[in-house]
Amino acid sequence: MNRLASIEGTATPLPIENLDTDQIMPKQFLRIIDKAGLSDGLLYDLRFDTNGAPRADCVLDRPAYRGSTILLGGANFGCGSSREHAVWGLQQFGFQAVIAPSFAEIFYSNAMNNRLLLVQLERESIDELLRDAWEHPATTLRIDIEEQTVTTPDGRSYPFPLGARHKRMVMEGMDTIDLTFTSLADIEAFERRHVERHPWAAVM
Structure with missing residues (x-):
């Protein structure tokens, strides 16, 4: 967009x-x-x-x-x-x-x-x-x-x-899902760290 x-x-x-x-x-x-x-x-x-x-x-x-x-x-x-x-x-x-x-x-x-x-x-x-x-x-x-x-x-x-998040969403044509995907690398890194610390919580 x-x-x-x-x-x-x-x-x-x-x-x-x-x-x-x-x-x-x-x-x-x-x-x-x-x-x-x-x-x-x-x-x-x-x-x-x-x-x-x-x-x-x-x-x-x-x-x-x-x-x-x-x-x-x-x-x-x-x-x-x-x-x-x-x-x-x-x-x-x-x-x-x-x-x-x-x-x-x-x-x-x-x-x-x-x-x-x-x-x-x-x-x-x-x-x-x-x-x-x-x-x-x-x-x-x-x-x-x-x-x-x-x-x-x-x-x-x-x-x-105008808040920074809403400003970015309007200017770049993003919704909340799009905004979440911009942090995908951080989310995946957190998941890896979480599983390493709590292996029993991993989804089989």
Whole structure:
């Protein structure tokens, strides 16, 4: 997988607090046996009315925000159930990153394991980015993963925290299994030492 050093694109404002995974990906879209078609279910009740007709006031379907690669969310984004489909749906819809004041813990792990970058900023910083996104929908943001900054076209820069393990996983396209295999030589050496010291524990 190609190395991902940065993400650049327009941002869609969706400042809903406590947006849970049941809302992000409703249960009726969990019946599939693979990941295909989840973009249709993303935030379905927000995008469509009870008759299945598109809601004209839904920001996700406004022409000005189509093709957006960054989502600006509210605090505690991705709370609720642990369904990984929420992450897959966001990615299939075209989002490569979500910027929010905070994220639910399980959602955070699911996202990073699937290379959906989650950026946590102070609320004041996100309020500024939201204002820009509402007033100037075509404005692009640049997320530098290596430097851990979000930069606006006028030069404002917002640093964000990112652990070394998750940073490596996102940049190199690794999941937890891939990450474990990078330590395979150390794991095998430990196994050899363990068997030498405790031969009765060796698997026959």
